[in-house]
Amino acid sequence: QVQLVESGGGLVEPGGSLRLSCTASGRTLSDYTMAWFRQAPGKEREFLACISWRGANILYSEAYLGRFDISRESAKNTGYLQMYSLEAEDTGIYYCATALYSGVFYRAASKYESWGQGTQVTVSS
Secondary structure, three states, X not given: OOEEEEEOOEEEOOOOOEEEEEEEEXXXXXXXXXXXXXXXXXXXXXXXXXXXXXXXXXXXXXXXXXXXEEEEEHHHXXXXXXXXXXXXXXXXXXXXXXXXXXXOOOOOHHHOOEEOOOEXXXXXX
């Protein structure tokens, strides 16, 4: 089992940037992918981006391509989501999740086995 802990959330002004971290324990992630999701108030959990651990292959939701940047430091078992030009609509709880990687990325939350507890991001002036 993979245990995940998100950090880095908080209050940020519109137009600002924020970097979220997701640290994994329990297993190495060589055969896994790590994804980031967001659940905004009153909305379903939304796929943002995913990265494979071994080869750092990346899939972005087209809605956030160019504004969100996913990365990882495999030696630290830590993934990152760097966010730029944040807007009020980006407010929500951000989750990281992992799934075994077989060469296919998934956008559906149901495909991921392990989840962090989430970190709150609030974009407001």
